[in-house]
Amino acid sequence: MEAVLEQVEQLPALLAVSRSALVRDWDSLTLDRALEWTRYFQHLHNRFRTRPRLREALGRRLRRGQPGPLLSFPQLGRCPQLLGLALLENRALPPAACHRLLHSLLQPAAAEVGPEPRSLVLLARRKAASRLLALPRGLPRPLEGMEPQLQAEAQLLLSRLREEGQEVEPAGEAAERLRWLSGVLEQLPQPRAFEVVAAALLLLRRGSAAEQAGGRGRDGSSLDGNQASAAGEECVAGPLLSWLLGSLERFSAFCLCLPGSLLASLAGHYSQLSRPYLDLLTVWGCHLLYDPLQGRWVKSCLDKAQLSWEELRERFSCLCQGSALLRGQTQAALKLLKAQDGDFKVRGLSVWTDVLMEVEESLRKEAEC
Structure with a gap:
């Protein structure tokens, strides 16, 4: 041996x-x-x-x-x-x-010719x-339209992850698969790597939703198929989420790189992302100070405050426009932060009071329309 x-x-x-x-x-x-x-x-x-x-x-x-x-x-x-x-x-x-x-x-x-000559x-x-992965890239683009090249890269990554998943024995070699994924993604410029991972997770979410919507029979006979599909999705999404959440610096860069609407969509489907994302927004919000001369919240320290007031408000608004579960989780987090900060009722004293008031006002306007 x-x-x-x-x-x-x-x-x-x-x-x-x-x-x-x-x-x-x-x-x-x-x-x-x-x-x-x-x-x-x-x-x-x-x-x-x-x-x-x-x-x-x-x-x-x-x-x-x-x-x-x-x-x-x-x-x-x-x-x-x-x-x-x-x-x-x-x-x-x-x-x-x-x-x-x-x-x-x-x-x-x-010797190579078998039942699957692939x-x-x-x-x-x-x-x-x-x-595809070697092509030079410029600034990150929003994923709402999902450009064809980005979609192709994400689909290739998903296909390769599925092959790895089929290769791994029941005993599990998740560490090896994560190591392989890290090696692949670290060869890409960081903004592009984040775009590809987000697009892959989005494609998984869309595929899962399509299967659940179109795969139900009248007698419910597709239940086992849906469960198998969900298990397959978890097998592929797991390494992607582990890679993102394995480093706070990496996850922070991922959240800064991508638009709030996309992050809210991903957090609404992948529960593993929602709490860390809210925690990150909390840290960023704590670095804002109210400037009475300008009448607005400003960054207290440029090297620590990652988001402006407008960006912070927009990201919390996106979270509250998602699923009912995500909206409830976000509002509960804001109310707790407001209470911990003094539970003020007027603007300009607590960033969390102001964010919560903005979010609730936006939700009221949507409900009235």
Whole structure:
């Protein structure tokens, strides 16, 4: 077994070489040997995928000494695709070796042909994903219209997360999946990474709502299907939410980057987000002071106050325009903050009194319309 572990430990080096200028010396025979090694690693994956202790041992050996995004056991099953994608991206690969690579992809070895010959499909999909995710981006755009490119990136991320979820054994390898997700998202500029995650969560929410609306039969026979769908959504949304909430600095940047209407929509569907978001708004609101000369709330300290008074009011208003549950939670939080701040009845003494009064006035006007 130690010999197998030592062989697996060479995979990161093989993938690193495939992305380097060293491949300029590769000929067709060298390429065949590299592909043969990837097929061997794929065989190890298929052989040990149902044996948790061996999976764990192989995963630990893969992670040893890796400088970049960590590989994990599921990547063993995709070694031919990982190597093929790296080589196709590498312009140093000689024409003869590149021709040989394309031939091997179009006509895979007999050992690779099974009931689901998806190698070329997966390779093409990841090639497209790498192109999409590498495109330069400007300032973050609102997600209400969800531009086609952003939607494509989010759908690719969801598809990849679903594949990872199918790969993980019942014993669970959530930490490995979260580690993989972190490696992918940290390669993107932070504003774009936040947009992609928000779009993915929004697509999950829309898909779940559509299934629940259109999947009910008269006899209620679709109940099990809806429950399975909800479980599948949780399996995919879980790593995204864990990544967001795993760092207060990251979650704060996420909330600053995106519009209040979108954050309210996500908080209304994902209960894990609502409380941390309210706590964050509370911290930001505490850094506002009332300026009697201007007659308005202003930032007390520019390096700490993240939101202006207008932005804070708008974000609480968006939360109160959401679901009844979210509206009740938001109003309850504001009333508690108002009471803790002195329970004032007039404006200009407590930021929470003023926010609550603005929100309740807005809700009254909506009810009258």
